[in-house]
Amino acid sequence: MPKKKKIAVYSATGCRGCDQALMDIHYQVGSLTRGAEMVFWPYLLGSQWKDLEDQTELEVCFFSGAIRTEGDLQAALKLRQKSRLLIACGACAAYGGLPGLFNLNFIQGRGEREEKKEPGIPKRPEEGLVPPLPQLESKISALPQVVETDYLVPGCAPRQNFLWAAIQAFIYEGESSQRLSFSAFRLPENIAQAVVSGIRPPQGSIFSGDKAVCASCSRTKEKKQFQQFNRSWEKNPEPGRCLLEQGFFCQGIVTREGCGGLCTAVGLPCRGCFGKTDEVFDPGPKMISAVSSTIDSADPATLSAMADQFVDLAGTIYRYTLASQCALLV
Amino acid sequence: MNDFEPKILAFLCNWCSYVAADAAGVSRLQQRPNVRIIRVFCSGMVDPSYVFKAFSLGADGVLVAGCHPGDCHYISGNIKALRRSFLLKNLLIELGQEKGRFRLEWIAASEPQRYVKVIEQMVEEVRQLGPNPRRRSQQSA
Numbered sequence: 001m002p003k004k005k006k007i008a009v010y011s012a013t014g015c016r017g018c019d020q021a022l023m024d025i026h027y028q029v030g031s032l033t034r035g036a037e038m039v040f041w042p043y044l045l046g047s048q049w050k051d052l053e054d055q056t057e058l059e060v061c062f063f064s065g066a067i068r069t070e071g072d073l074q075a076a077l078k079l080r081q082k083s084r085l086l087i088a089c090g091a092c093a094a095y096g097g098l099p100g101l102f103n104l105n106f107i108q109g110r111g112e113r114e115e116k117k118e119p120g121i122p123k124r125p126e127e128g129l130v131p132p133l134p135q136l137e138s139k140i141s142a143l144p145q146v147v148e149t150d151y152l153v154p155g156c157a158p159r160q161n162f163l164w165a166a167i168q169a170f171i172y173e174g175e176s177s178q179r180l181s182f183s184a185f186r187l188p189e190n191i192a193q194a195v196v197s198g199i200r201p202p203q204g205s206i207f208s209g210d211k212a213v214c215a216s217c218s219r220t221k222e223k224k225q226f227q228q229f230n231r232s233w234e235k236n237p238e239p240g241r242c243l244l245e246q247g248f249f250c251q252g253i254v255t256r257e258g259c260g261g262l263c264t265a266v267g268l269p270c271r272g273c274f275g276k277t278d279e280v281f282d283p284g285p286k287m288i289s290a291v292s293s294t295i296d297s298a299d300p301a302t303l304s305a306m307a308d309q310f311v312d313l314a315g316t317i318y319r320y321t322l323a324s325q326c327a328l329l330v
Numbered sequence: 331m332n333d334f335e336p337k338i339l340a341f342l343c344n345w346c347s348y349v350a351a352d353a354a355g356v357s358r359l360q361q362r363p364n365v366r367i368i369r370v371f372c373s374g375m376v377d378p379s380y381v382f383k384a385f386s387l388g389a390d391g392v393l394v395a396g397c398h399p400g401d402c403h404y405i406s407g408n409i410k411a412l413r414r415s416f417l418l419k420n421l422l423i424e425l426g427q428e429k430g431r432f433r434l435e436w437i438a439a440s441e442p443q444r445y446v447k448v449i450e451q452m453v454e455e456v457r458q459l460g461p462n463p464r465r466r467s468q469q470s471a
Contacts, residue, residue, distance in 0.1 A: 107426035107463075282386075284421055285378030292414040298399075300412065307416035314424040327386035328425045328464065 005059035005171050008040035008052065010079060012072035013099050013140075014065030018090035019043040021157035022062060025164050035171045036060075058083040060170045062153075066092040066099040066323065067146050070135035080147040085170055088143040089163070091156040091273045094206075096142040096323020098156075101315055103140055103323055142324040153207040156273035156320060159259060161185050162207040169195045186216075186258050208258030212277050213270050217252055217261035221245060225296030229309045237267040244269075245294055249316060253290045254283040273320045282327040284317045336390035336456040338449070340367045341376045345403040347395035347437040347445065354442035361446055362453045365393075372396065373434070374407025378418045381432060385422070388465050391431045391456040393448070398436040408436070426463045430455045 011019055023029055023044070038045060040052045061083035067073055080086050091097040143149050151170075153162050165187060184192035188210045194201040209216070219242045226247035237243055243250035243264055250269035252261070256277050264270055276283040291310075297303055310316075318326050342348040348369045354361060370376055373396025381392050394415070396408040415434040422432050433452055437445050460466070 104424075107424075281379040282382050284425070285382045285418065288378045288417045288421055289414055292417055293410070295413055298406075298409045298412065300416075303413060303416050307420055310417065310420065312424075313417065313421045317421070326425065327382050328422075328427065330386075 004035060004037040006039045006055065006057070007036045007171065008055075008058050008061040008079060008083065009038070009043070010040065010061065010063050010065075010075055011043055012063070012065030012075060012093070013068035014090065014092045014097065016043050016064075017157040018062070018064030018093075021090070021160070022163060024157075025160045025167070028164055028167075032167065032171075036167075052078060052082065055082060060085045060087065062087050062089040062166075063143055063149075064088075064090040064093045066097050067141045067143065068099055068102075068137060070137065073137060073146060076143060076147050085150045086143075086147065087151045087153060087166060087170070088149045089153045089166075090158055091154055091275070091320040093143040094152040094154045095275045095321040095325060096140055096145075097320050100140045100142065100321070100323030101319070103329055104314060106139065106329070140323050145324060150203055151201070151205055151207065154256065154274045155208070155259065158207075162187070162258065165191075165195050166207055169198075169201060173198045173200075186260065206256070206275075208256045208274050210278065211257045213252030213255045213257050213259065213261055213264065213274075216257050216259075217242075217264045217270075219243065219261075219264060225294050227296050229306060231311075232267075232269055239267075243267070244290065247294075249291065249310070251283070251287055251317065254280050254286045271319050272317070275321050276325055283321060283325060284314070284327075287317045288313075334457060334461060336364050336453055336461075337388075338365050338391040338393060338452060338456060339384045339389045340365050340393040340395065340449075341370050341373065341380065342367055342437075343373045343396040343403075343408075344369055344371045346397035346401065346439045347373075347435075349439035350437045350442050350445040353439070354445050357442055359442055359446045362449050364453045365449055372402065372404050372407035372411075374402070374404065374410035376411060378414055381418060381422075385427055385431070385462060386464065388462050390459075390462045391433070391452055393433050393435065393452060395435045395437045395445075395448070398438055401438065428459050428463075430459060431462075 009019060039055055040047045061079045063079060063086060067076055088094040092099060153166050184196050186209050191201040191205050219240055221242040224245045228247055230247045232248060237246055248269040251272040252264055252270035254276055255270055255272040256274035258274055280286045295306055342351055373394050376394050384392050394411060396411055399408060402408045419432055423429055435448050
């Protein structure tokens with residue numbers, strides 16, 4: 001057995017769901033420590049900043065969470081400097097995620113916060129009473145927007161098979177014989193072959209499928225149009241029929257595949273946590289095009305009324321990707 | 331009056347609006363020089379992504395013009411453009427591109443005067459709005 005590789009796992013602004021996901025890799029979690037030595041994992045081991053500074057070089061860093069505070073940025077820079085491979089893990093690190101929706105505040109006419117250096121804080125509490133709030137960056141960024149990032153593992157949270165594929169590719173380098181088929185499952189052919197044969201996938205690879213979610217969704221399209229737009233709590237979807245065609249705002253059509261259509265299978269419209277596919281310029285207009293084509297009307301007044309039924313378009317379409325994939329805000 | 335000259339990108343359909351723009355030139359109607367025209371085969375082929383890309387690259391306004399409803403060379407292409415336009419307008423407003431920067435108009439081949447008028451109205455409206463908010467924020471940054 002070759003020497004154990006030093007790895008770090010860090011969560012910036014996020015929910016720590018990605019740290020959980022790293023421990024949720026089924027039976028493989030037992031063999032994780034066989035190839036890896038965790039030297040810095042604040043969430044699980046309570047590591048301190050000093051533990052990171054003591055290390056000269058790390059092999060792999062799984063970085064999750066968006067860059068929001070000064071501390072997040074410092075951690076990103078330090079981890080980039082120390083790690084040979086930096087992997088953005090989860091939708092927040094890869095695309096900005098839910099915290100990235102904050103950037104909507106920079107739009108004029110959406111409150112008066114845009115000029116302030118510390119957006120979102122009503123008032124600083126008195127010194128000494130409460131621990132000071134961290135210094136905030138003026139805008140929320142995804143990890144690739146602040147440092148060079150080697151690989152992306154998208155998803156909220158990332159799927160086990162992709163995390164395991166990343167672990168296999170970068171920690172075991174193909175030397176673990178465990179469940180190769182599991183990890184190569186749903187990856188594009190070139191990445192899957194690289195993972196299985198122990199060579200690194202091309203830099204910048206995204207650990208997910210390369211088609212749209214519709215490719216693996218179990219529902220069927222019938223070219224039917226709807227007259228009433230529904231939010232997911234307003235109506236029970238009919239089984240087996242495309243959600244978009246039933247009037248739900250399902251984003252599978254612009255979103256990367258890889259999840260296997262998990263949400264759509266149980267009747268929840270896709271929310272786009274894997275980010276856009278390569279063929280899509282910007283998920284917003286593409287989604288608009290898709291939804292509009294399923295509206296059954298040609299009368300301007302009806303169309304206008306229907307368009308106004310859609311609440312918070314920007315927040316819905318760019319739920320996970322506003323910080324990095326909205327062409328008008330990047 | 332401010333001296334800001336807006337740049338407007340116009341997607342004109344090959345069968346009606348582009349012919350109208352052509353006729354406006356041939357009949358020597360006085361026109362605003364703020365328009366950059368892209369000829370497309372139908373207003374229905376103007377994907378909302380094109381509009382987004384135009385705004386993201388700094389256009390101050392985008393005009394999509396096609397045949398009147400019922401006159402489309404491809405039967406219903408302009409209806410497709412109409413369907414998309416409402417949600418597109420809403421999303422553009424939510425992302426900070428004010429109302430009036432995006433416009434969908436029907437201009438028949440026989441209406442060069444109308445073409446000139448639409449451009450004139452739009453230029454004035456966008457002039458009042460000022461430069462594309464993206465360019466404004468880049469300048470201040």
